[in-house]
Amino acid sequence: MLLFLARRFAVMVVTALCLTFVVFYLTNLPAKLETLAKTQAGSRMTDAEVESWLARNGYGGSMLTRYGEWLGVLPGWVIEDPDGTIRGRCVERADSAEAAGSRCGLLQGYWGTSTRFRDSVSNVIAARLGATGWLMLWVLIVMVPMALAVGVLAGMREGTRTDRSLSTFAIATTATPEYVSGVLFIALLASSTVGLSPLLNSWGVIDSPVLFQGNARSALEGITIWNFALPVMTIALYGMGYVARITRASMTEVMTQQYIRTARLKGVGFSAIVLRHALRNALIAPFTVIMLQIPWLLNGVVVVEVLFSYPGFGWTLFEAAVNNDIELLLAASVVAVIVVLLTQLISDIGYVLLNPRIRIS
Amino acid sequence: MEPLGWLDITARIAQHLLPVWVALVITFALSLRFKRRLGLYGKLFDSTVGMIGFAIVMFWVFTAIFADLIVTHNPLVQVSQMRNAVPGSPLPDPQGGYEYFLLGGDALARDVFSRAVVGAREVLRIAPFAAMISFMIGITLGLPAGYFGGRLDTGLTFLANLVLAFPVILLFFLLVAPEIQATAIPRVMAGILFVVPVIFVTVLLNARFFTQPGKRNLYVGLVLLIGLWAYSGLAFSADPLGVWGMSPNLLNVFVAVVFVNAPTVFRIVRGITLDIKTRDYVAAAQTRGEGPWYIMLWEILPNARGPLIVDFCLRIGYTTILLGTLGFFGLGVTPESPDWGSTINSGRRLLTVYPHPALVPALSLMSLVLGLNLLADGLREESLRD
Numbered sequence: 240m241l242l243f244l245a246r247r248f249a250v251m252v253v254t255a256l257c258l259t260f261v262v263f264y265l266t267n268l269p270a271k272l273e274t275l276a277k278t279q280a281g282s283r284m285t286d287a288e289v290e291s292w293l294a295r296n297g298y299g300g301s302m303l304t305r306y307g308e309w310l311g312v313l314p315g316w317v318i319e320d321p322d323g324t325i326r327g328r329c330v331e332r333a334d335s336a337e338a339a340g341s342r343c344g345l346l347q348g349y350w351g352t353s354t355r356f357r358d359s360v361s362n363v364i365a366a367r368l369g370a371t372g373w374l375m376l377w378v379l380i381v382m383v384p385m386a387l388a389v390g391v392l393a394g395m396r397e398g399t400r401t402d403r404s405l406s407t408f409a410i411a412t413t414a415t416p417e418y419v420s421g422v423l424f425i426a427l428l429a430s431s432t433v434g435l436s437p438l439l440n441s442w443g444v445i446d447s448p449v450l451f452q453g454n455a456r457s458a459l460e461g462i463t464i465w466n467f468a469l470p471v472m473t474i475a476l477y478g479m480g481y482v483a484r485i486t487r488a489s490m491t492e493v494m495t496q497q498y499i500r501t502a503r504l505k506g507v508g509f510s511a512i513v514l515r516h517a518l519r520n521a522l523i524a525p526f527t528v529i530m531l532q533i534p535w536l537l538n539g540v541v542v543v544e545v546l547f548s549y550p551g552f553g554w555t556l557f558e559a560a561v562n563n564d565i566e567l568l569l570a571a572s573v574v575a576v577i578v579v580l581l582t583q584l585i586s587d588i589g590y591v592l593l594n595p596r597i598r599i600s
Numbered sequence: 601m602e603p604l605g606w607l608d609i610t611a612r613i614a615q616h617l618l619p620v621w622v623a624l625v626i627t628f629a630l631s632l633r634f635k636r637r638l639g640l641y642g643k644l645f646d647s648t649v650g651m652i653g654f655a656i657v658m659f660w661v662f663t664a665i666f667a668d669l670i671v672t673h674n675p676l677v678q679v680s681q682m683r684n685a686v687p688g689s690p691l692p693d694p695q696g697g698y699e700y701f702l703l704g705g706d707a708l709a710r711d712v713f714s715r716a717v718v719g720a721r722e723v724l725r726i727a728p729f730a731a732m733i734s735f736m737i738g739i740t741l742g743l744p745a746g747y748f749g750g751r752l753d754t755g756l757t758f759l760a761n762l763v764l765a766f767p768v769i770l771l772f773f774l775l776v777a778p779e780i781q782a783t784a785i786p787r788v789m790a791g792i793l794f795v796v797p798v799i800f801v802t803v804l805l806n807a808r809f810f811t812q813p814g815k816r817n818l819y820v821g822l823v824l825l826i827g828l829w830a831y832s833g834l835a836f837s838a839d840p841l842g843v844w845g846m847s848p849n850l851l852n853v854f855v856a857v858v859f860v861n862a863p864t865v866f867r868i869v870r871g872i873t874l875d876i877k878t879r880d881y882v883a884a885a886q887t888r889g890e891g892p893w894y895i896m897l898w899e900i901l902p903n904a905r906g907p908l909i910v911d912f913c914l915r916i917g918y919t920t921i922l923l924g925t926l927g928f929f930g931l932g933v934t935p936e937s938p939d940w941g942s943t944i945n946s947g948r949r950l951l952t953v954y955p956h957p958a959l960v961p962a963l964s965l966m967s968l969v970l971g972l973n974l975l976a977d978g979l980r981e982e983s984l985r986d
Binding site for chain 1: 649758765769773774777779917924925928929944945947948951953954962965966969970973977
């Protein structure tokens with residue numbers, strides 16, 4: 240087990256290094272740096288001025304060197320201006336001019352500064368991740384029980400009408416990406432001119448012009464069902480279908496097993512069979528799938544946070560990409576990659592722990 | 601003139617879709633008549649779910665084909681006074697053209713109905729081909745990885761996992777951007793990705809016909825001629841005759857979508873190969889002295905077709921969703937493009953007041969993907985039956 244963990248961890252580190260380098264390469268392309276120089280120091284620069292600006296601000300070295308600096312394994316760049324002031328990657332963090340040439344990067348906890356939000360990247364990311372954490376928490380609270388219930392109900396009696404309708408429902412949810420269901424929800428429940436809201440308002444059921452809010456920004460101050468239900472439902476619905484289908488497949492397989500037949504022949508009631516004998520074994524596959532769904536949800540998080548203008552991690556990623564905020568985009572990518580790799584690891588370990596038939600070695 | 605009522609609008613849209621209905625009826629009549637002779641395709645018509653899915657998919661395919669006959673207005677032309685017009689609004693001055701905006705006008709006073717119809721063509725022009733290329737790449741790499749195993753397998757699996765560990769949306773932000781289009785990256789990636797289908801077909805035919813050199817030379821020569829001609833045009837826009845070509849925008853989108861899809865196909869093909877290579881007929885072929893590529897492409901691949909066809913349908917649907925996502929973030933599309941994703945994006949600003957410009961493409965996209973998923977479900981059921 241330890242060897243397995245060690246090997247998995249080593250692969251994870253290599254993967255993380257490769258992925259961060261790819262991200263670093265793609266965000267630090269000459270064309271992107273040129274855009275950065277022009278937005279930072281004036282848009283009417285000549286090519287030569289851009290060159291010298293980049294060289295003066297530490298973008299002059301080779302891609303690998305700069306990647307090393309950013310990662311924190313190589314000492315940061317230091318440039319002494321003609322007037323004697325020393326500027327460098329680590330000067331602001333260092334106490335003295337001598338320490339300016341020390342290493343400062345990802346590994347030392349220095350993530351750079353965001354040009355879009357005019358703040359240090361670690362502050363921005365920490366705050367946004369908190370906001371997205373709440374969103375994800377509620378998504379999982381809504382999605383997991385709903386998906387498992389649909390899957391188990393459909394799978395326990397294969398081929399019945401319940402199974403057919405629930406399976407079709409699951410297929411329909413996987414066919415509705417977030418930007419479609421979000422638009423449908425807003426039009427149906429959060430519009431003051433069409434959908435349910437004007438109807439309910441005219442009947443006097445609700446006082447406000449809309450039932451739910453199509454903008455989730457107010458959820459930062461306090462989460463209520465009125466400002467958070469739509470984003471949560473939008474993400475949960477798309478993720479739910481797949482988990483439900485896996486649960487159903489796993490459940491139908493378990494229901495044909497010998498021990499279920501034995502239990503039936505013993506005269507155990509149907510509900511007891513499902514709850515005591517089938518459920519535990521049927522939930523192994525969905526567990527790993529739920530863990531693997533989390534990186535998928537990240538996609539949904541970006542779409543939904545942009546659609547409902549909820550300033551979380553996904554919205555930050557979008558803003559960073561649109562505004563060519565290199566350091567912020569890099570940091571957001573690192574976080575995203577780490578989330579993906581961690582959930583993969585947890586799902587592997589969980590699978591091994593839950594399924595006694597699998598032994599590693 | 602009075603605006604039309606909902607009944608009127610529905611009737612007029614149905615009337616405009618007449619070519620689609622005719623084509624659908626002909627397809628279904630022929631398929632049902634000859635369904636016993638049509639293999640898996642014919643069996644699809646035994647399953648209600650599969651038939652519904654097929655009908656929805658074909659509806660959109662025929663809509664895309666006959667788009668020029670169906671549209672009521674030019675999807676790019678703005679008509680004054682029709683900004684955000686509600687569905688069924690009459691035009692102030694039709695000038696001999698069609699008198700109504702059947703599904704209203706969008707924020708730039710263009711006809712929503714015509715844009716949705718032309719959008720179907722935009723989506724169906726890319727999605728099936730991107731899925732097909734992803735499949736050829738996945739098969740060409742997945743078969744040897746599963747069959748030979750060893751270092752090759754370890755290396756390719758690591759690469760596939762690397763791509764899969766990338767959040768899709770991040771990859772799109774990084775890969776589909778104007779600055780990237782200025783570099784050689786899309787061209788290089790297209791150069792690598794697009795050569796694989798040519799290799800695939802060449803190896804496929806060579807493995808089959810290498811005992812008959814005459815036939816082999818003819819087939820492989822033809823494939824290489826057409827394949828490399830298309831390749832030069834699509835990947836490097838260096839086609840001497842100018843038949844094949846892709847705008848940098850389209851190429852970038854295409855490459856990104858294929859790049860995201862191929863590793864998943866690779867994993868599926870590799871898994872199936874690992875399972876099938878232990879079968880007796882593979883051992884029999886090995887004993888006969890068949891070469892590895894013959895065994896992979898003509899013994900293993902045909903026996904893996906069931907799950908692959910099902911996944912192909914699902915993948916077209918998923919590609920449609922990905923294209924919509926790209927459009928939704930305004931990546932890799934021209935601002936005027938009528939594709940569904942960017943139409944949803946431009947419609948969402950006034951969503952709470954005028955929902956129709958965003959709702960129409962949203963429902964279109966949803967129905968197409970739903971149709972593909974139902975079709976896949978029907979195919980899975982029918983292919984498991986025998």
